[in-house]
């Protein structure tokens with residue numbers, strides 16, 4: 001486990017992923033009854049953009065820093081940026097901290113909602129636990145995210161969202177994920193699942209989509225945004241999110257922000273964006 005998210009915090013992929021996350025949580029907030037958010041690969045929850053690790057590649061400059069300089073934001077992006085800015089209340093113009101998925105979602109929860117976070121890296125787990133001290137609404141577990149899909153599903157609330165955001169350190173992680181996601185959906189057929197994936201070259205992604213469609217008999221959306229041509233397997237050219245059981249009007253909502261996001265995030269206006277019903 002060498003992956004450390006601090007090097008990538010706030011980059012274009014985090015921006016894409018976290019905007020989807022805000023939209024999904026907002027859809028759950030439309031009903032009064034409580035929901036459960038399970039984050040299987042939670043990270044440390046909070047990232048210091050001035051740290052030496054974040055400053056090394058300055059990846060946030062190609063992500064959240066670009067969003068923060070735009071004048072007219074689509075409403076969903078404005079909601080996301082508001083969550084980021086809450087963490088930077090003393091320096092809103094120059095962002096110094098970036099929230100990971102747990103802290104982003106925590107800001108949106110109501111008293112009746114609940115959050116379960118699992119993180120396998122021991123140091124990261126200890127940091128994450130300190131972000132939510134004595135918080136009864138948040139369960140933080142030092143646990144494997146794949147096991148969490150078995151241990152915590154279905155939640156007692158019977159409504160909610162699962163974010164699966166692995167580091168993709170293993171070469172066969174995509175095919176393991178298809179099986180893990182299919183089993184999780186069998187355990188909880190009506191849950192919303194969001195699975196983030198990197199895009200280097202498009203052929204392996206087409207195989208991944210076919211496998212998902214074959215194994216999961218629920219509505220499946222693949223939302224993708226690439227910022228470079230996706231024909232070289234050597235670099236992160238873009239990313240995507242699989243949504244199982246997308247909420248009502250989610251597709252239209254995302255459709256409305258994708259062109260804007262691509263224009264802002266793609267440095268040379270290369271790559272592509274789109275939504276596919278698998």
Ligand SMILES: C[S@@+](CC[C@H](N)C(=O)[O-])C[C@H]1O[C@@H](n2cnc3c(N)ncnc32)[C@H](O)[C@@H]1O
Nearest residue numbers: 005041042043100101119120121144145165167
């Ligand atoms: C991409 S980061 C998560 C970022 C976070 N979801 C966010 O959006 O802010 C992936 C995290 O998964 C952790 N991790 C790696 N393997 C894991 C596993 N099998 N189970 C749970 N966590 C794992 C890594 O330590 C890392 O913190």
